[in-house]
Amino acid sequence: xxxxxxxxFKQVDNDAGHYIERLRKAVAIPSISAExxxxxxxxxxxxxxxxxxxxxxxxxxxxxxxxxxxHPGLELPPVVLARYGNDKNKRTILVYGHYDVQxxxxxxGWATEPFDLTVDDKxxxxxxxATDDKxxxxxxxxxxxxxxxxxxxxxxxxxxxxxxxxxYGSEGLDDLIVAEAKKYFADAEAVCISDNYWLGTEKPxxxxxxxGCNYYSIEVSGPGADLHSGVFGGTAQEPMTDLTRLLGSLVxxxxxxxxxxxxxxxxxxxxxxxxxxxxxxxTMNDIHESLGSKTTIFDDKKSTLMARWRFPSxxxxxxxxxxxxxxxxxxxxxxxxxxxxxxxxxxxxIEKTNQAVFKYIEEQFAKLGSKNxxxxxxxxxxxxxxxxxxxWNFSAAAKAVERVWGTQPDFTREGGSIPVTLTFEQATxxxxxxxxxxxxxxxxxxxxxxxxxxxYVEGIKLLGAYLHYVAEEPKV
Amino acid sequence: xxxxxxxxFKQVDNDAGHYIERLRKAVAIPSISAExxxxxxxxxxxxxxxxxxxxxxxxxxxxxxxxxxxHPGLELPPVVLARYGNDKNKRTILVYGHYDVQxxxxxxGWATEPFDLTVDDKxxxxxxxATDDKxxxxxxxxxxxxxxxxxxxxxxxxxxxxxxxxxYGSEGLDDLIVAEAKKYFADAEAVCISDNYWLGTEKPxxxxxxxGCNYYSIEVSGPGADLHSGVFGGTAQEPMTDLTRLLGSLVxxxxxxxxxxxxxxxxxxxxxxxxxxxxxxxTMNDIHESLGSKTTIFDDKKSTLMARWRFPSxxxxxxxxxxxxxxxxxxxxxxxxxxxxxxxxxxxxIEKTNQAVFKYIEEQFAKLGSKNxxxxxxxxxxxxxxxxxxxWNFSAAAKAVERVWGTQPDFTREGGSIPVTLTFEQATxxxxxxxxxxxxxxxxxxxxxxxxxxxYVEGIKLLGAYLHYVAEEPKV
Numbered sequence: 001x002x003x004x005x006x007x008x009f010k011q012v013d014n015d016a017g018h019y020i021e022r023l024r025k026a027v028a029i030p031s032i033s034a035e036x037x038x039x040x041x042x043x044x045x046x047x048x049x050x051x052x053x054x055x056x057x058x059x060x061x062x063x064x065x066x067x068x069x070x071h072p073g074l075e076l077p078p079v080v081l082a083r084y085g086n087d088k089n090k091r092t093i094l095v096y097g098h099y100d101v102q103x104x105x106x107x108x109g110w111a112t113e114p115f116d117l118t119v120d121d122k123x124x125x126x127x128x129x130a131t132d133d134k135x136x137x138x139x140x141x142x143x144x145x146x147x148x149x150x151x152x153x154x155x156x157x158x159x160x161x162x163x164x165x166x167x168y169g170s171e172g173l174d175d176l177i178v179a180e181a182k183k184y185f186a187d188a189e190a191v192c193i194s195d196n197y198w199l200g201t202e203k204p205x206x207x208x209x210x211x212g213c214n215y216y217s218i219e220v221s222g223p224g225a226d227l228h229s230g231v232f233g234g235t236a237q238e239p240m241t242d243l244t245r246l247l248g249s250l251v252x253x254x255x256x257x258x259x260x261x262x263x264x265x266x267x268x269x270x271x272x273x274x275x276x277x278x279x280x281x282x283t284m285n286d287i288h289e290s291l292g293s294k295t296t297i298f299d300d301k302k303s304t305l306m307a308r309w310r311f312p313s314x315x316x317x318x319x320x321x322x323x324x325x326x327x328x329x330x331x332x333x334x335x336x337x338x339x340x341x342x343x344x345x346x347x348x349x350i351e352k353t354n355q356a357v358f359k360y361i362e363e364q365f366a367k368l369g370s371k372n373x374x375x376x377x378x379x380x381x382x383x384x385x386x387x388x389x390x391x392w393n394f395s396a397a398a399k400a401v402e403r404v405w406g407t408q409p410d411f412t413r414e415g416g417s418i419p420v421t422l423t424f425e426q427a428t429x430x431x432x433x434x435x436x437x438x439x440x441x442x443x444x445x446x447x448x449x450x451x452x453x454x455x456y457v458e459g460i461k462l463l464g465a466y467l468h469y470v471a472e473e474p475k476v
Numbered sequence: 477x478x479x480x481x482x483x484x485f486k487q488v489d490n491d492a493g494h495y496i497e498r499l500r501k502a503v504a505i506p507s508i509s510a511e512x513x514x515x516x517x518x519x520x521x522x523x524x525x526x527x528x529x530x531x532x533x534x535x536x537x538x539x540x541x542x543x544x545x546x547h548p549g550l551e552l553p554p555v556v557l558a559r560y561g562n563d564k565n566k567r568t569i570l571v572y573g574h575y576d577v578q579x580x581x582x583x584x585g586w587a588t589e590p591f592d593l594t595v596d597d598k599x600x601x602x603x604x605x606a607t608d609d610k611x612x613x614x615x616x617x618x619x620x621x622x623x624x625x626x627x628x629x630x631x632x633x634x635x636x637x638x639x640x641x642x643x644y645g646s647e648g649l650d651d652l653i654v655a656e657a658k659k660y661f662a663d664a665e666a667v668c669i670s671d672n673y674w675l676g677t678e679k680p681x682x683x684x685x686x687x688g689c690n691y692y693s694i695e696v697s698g699p700g701a702d703l704h705s706g707v708f709g710g711t712a713q714e715p716m717t718d719l720t721r722l723l724g725s726l727v728x729x730x731x732x733x734x735x736x737x738x739x740x741x742x743x744x745x746x747x748x749x750x751x752x753x754x755x756x757x758x759t760m761n762d763i764h765e766s767l768g769s770k771t772t773i774f775d776d777k778k779s780t781l782m783a784r785w786r787f788p789s790x791x792x793x794x795x796x797x798x799x800x801x802x803x804x805x806x807x808x809x810x811x812x813x814x815x816x817x818x819x820x821x822x823x824x825x826i827e828k829t830n831q832a833v834f835k836y837i838e839e840q841f842a843k844l845g846s847k848n849x850x851x852x853x854x855x856x857x858x859x860x861x862x863x864x865x866x867x868w869n870f871s872a873a874a875k876a877v878e879r880v881w882g883t884q885p886d887f888t889r890e891g892g893s894i895p896v897t898l899t900f901e902q903a904t905x906x907x908x909x910x911x912x913x914x915x916x917x918x919x920x921x922x923x924x925x926x927x928x929x930x931x932y933v934e935g936i937k938l939l940g941a942y943l944h945y946v947a948e949e950p951k952v
Contacts, residue, residue: 211706215804224768230687230892233819234731234789235763235780237771241727244792248724251717253844255710287711292700295713295847304711313710315808316720320801323794323815328691328855330817332791339799341806343709370729371771379804416706 003468027127033100065172077164085157094188097137098166101129123453132444136194143464155471181427203281207434209413212344212384221335261356309413396469479944487626503603509576541648553640561633570664573613574642577605599929608920612670619940631947679757683910685889688820688860697811737832785889872945
C-alpha cells in the first residue's frame, strides 16, 4: 500500500522559506575542516546541529575524537550521534552526512560571499556547503520537523551520524564506526548516505557502486645529492630518465593499462548489464562540458560510462623531487618519486593488483639496465564497493524518487571513492544506499557551489518519502 | 727570456696575512644577488672593490645597469670597470670576475658562519664567496699591490670588469660588454677569466672549452581544469600520460640520445684528441666521490671525460603543473610542462638542434594518437665555446702554472656553461682563457664553500706570473 505522503509534502512546501533560513544559518558558519584556525567554527557547526536536533526532540551526543593526528593540541571536531525515535515496531535506519566544508574565499573567484547564502532569480542557492553537505544533512532535520508540524507519525527510528572532518580524510571516523557498530548503531537495518550528486541535472539517480583506489609511488634514486646537468650530464645515470621511462610504460593515451594481470581480474560484462547503460540520462555533451574539452577517450555514452564505473583506470599524478616550478633549472634530480593510482573494480583484489603492479614495474626497470635504485610501493588503498540495487533499501528509494520526481531513477555507480560507504557496509553488515540530493552542476569543492532550491525542497520530500517506503518494504 | 718573478713571489708570501684579511672583509659583505633585500649589500660590495682599486691607483667607474628586469624600482648592482696602467708599449689584458655570491645561511648546514671567514688548521678558508668568486677577484688586486710594495714594474695594462649579478643570470652584463667592446675594452688583446675550478685537487688546469645548452619545454594540455581521477579516470585522455611517454622517449639510461640529427652534428674524434685524455689528472674515484654514488654510465676515465666535455647529453629536469608535493593526491593535471635540456658541443648548431628536437617530439606525439594539445619550444639557449689552447694567451698561462706549481697544467674543457665567456669572445674577437684558482672540492654554490690558503696565495702568484709571461709572448 502506497504511504500517505500528501500532508508531509504540503508541509514541506509551506515551510520551504524556513528550511532555506535554516540552511542560511548553517552556511554562515565557516566550518572549514582543512584549516586548523577554523576549528572553532567547525565545532560551532557541530553544536548548531546538535541544538537543532535536540529542539526536535532527538537524543544527541557530541562524541570527541581526540587530537588530530600530527596536530598535538588541536582537537578533532566531535561526531554528532543522534537518535530520533525508539519504537521496537519500526525499522531503524542509519543516515550519514558531514557538517564540515571545503575552504572558500571570495577572492578565489566567487561571484558572491561564499558564507552568505545567496539565492538568485533561477532559484540557485549559492554558498559553501549548500550542496556538500549541509543541504542534505539539514534535509533529514527538515523532514522530521515537517512530520511534527503536520502531526504525522515518523515512519522509522532514525539514527544519525554527522561528522566534521569529511573534507580532510574523515580523520577518526572509521574507528568510531567500527566501535559503535554493535552499540550505538546496533539496531540499524540499513544505511543511507546523502553526499553525492545526480549524474546530470534533470534525472535523479540512486548510486550502488564506487570504484576503489590503489595509490602507488615509484622511487628512483642514484646520486647522493642533486647534480648540475652541465657538470654531470652524460656521465651519470639519471633517476629522471629511468622514472619517465617507467611512468611512460604504464598506460597508453587511450587509457589501456599496460600492466598484465589487471584487466584479467575484472568481472566480465553480462548481457543483462549491457542493456543498463542505454537508458541512463547522460550524453557525450555532458562529459565534454565537465571536461571543458573534447579530449575524451571514447565517442559514445556507453563506453564512457563503463570506463568510468566498471573498468579500472590508471592515472599518473606527478613527480616529487624533480624541478616543478615555472622557468628553467638545469638540475639532475638525485631522487624522484613518481605517483600514480589504479582505480579498481569488481573483482579486483588489492593485494593481487599490488603484486601485478610491482612485478611489472620491477621487470620494466630491470630492462633498463640501470645502476640506480628503484623502489615501488603502495601509499594507500581502498576497496571498490558495489551494493545490491535489488535490496529493499534501494527499492524503497526508487519508489520515493518516482513519487517525488515522477520518474524512475537511474541506477548509477561512480568512478571515485567515498571510503565511509565501505566502512559502514563492513562494520554494520547492512545494505548501504547513496541517495543524492543535488545535481551534477552544483560545483561541490569549486567556486560558486550551489544547491538548487528545487533540489533542496524536493530533496527534503525525497528523504522523508524514502523513510516511509522503507517502513513498508517487506521484511526479508 | 723567463721573467724575473722572485721579488713578486716573496712579497706575496710576506703579505699573505694581509690578503686573507682583505678576503675576510669581502666575505663579510653578504652580496647575495638573488635576494632583492640584499641588494644594498651587493652595491656595498661593488663600492668596496672600487675603493680598494682606487687606493691602488686604478681609474675606476661604477657603471649603472638600470632596473632589474621584472623588478621595477630595484636597481641592478653596478659593474665595476677599472683600468690599471695605460702604457702603449705594454700589452693590455682584460680580466673578468664577479663580486656577488650565492645565498647562504648557517641553518642550511654550514659548520661555520658563512659570512665570517674561518680558517681551519688545514688552511681551509671557509666562507661564502671565498672561492666563487671573491678570492680570484681579489687575486688581481693583491697582485697589483705586491708589485707596488716590491717596487716592481707591472707588466701589462690591466682592464677589469667585475659584475654583481653573475649568480642571477648576469642580468644587464651582455649589453654592456657589447657596447664597450670597441670603447672601454678597445685595446684589450686577450681576456682572462678566473671563475672556475681545477678538475681535481692537486693538478692545476687551463680551460679552453665549455658545452652549450639548449633548454626545452614540452607542454601538453587537454581538459579545461585539473580533474578528479576517480570521476574522469578512464574516460579522458590525460596530459600526463602523453607527457611521460614523450619524456621517456628522449634518452636511455646510458645517456644515448634517441633524437635523430643530434649525434650527427658532433665533430668526429681525431687521433690527436684520442691521446689527450690519458694524461689528465682524473680518476673514476673522483667522479664517484662527486656523485656520492657509483651510478656512472662509463667505467673508464676517458669515456667519462669525453662524455662530459665533448659529447652532447640530454637531461630531464622535471614537470611543471603536475602534483609535486609529498603525499598522495588523486589529480589528473590539466596542463603539464616537461622540462629538459641538451648540452651542445662543436659543431652543433642551436637552430639545427632545435629543428631535430621539435621534429622528433612532434613525430612521437603524432604516434600517440592523442586529442590533447602539444607544444614544444625552446626556453633559452647558449652556444658551446672552444678556444685555441695554442694561442699565446694559453701558452703564457701554461708557463705561469709551471713556474708557480712546478707542473704542467691539464688542458681541460667543462661540461657546463659560463655564458659570459662566449660573450667576451664574440664581442672583443679576442682569445679567452679560463684560469682557475680554486680546486674541485671548494664547494662553490654548496654549504661550507672554501678556498684553500695555498690556492689563494699561489693563485695570486699565478695571476701575476701569467701577466708577466703574457708580456713576453711574441706578437703574432
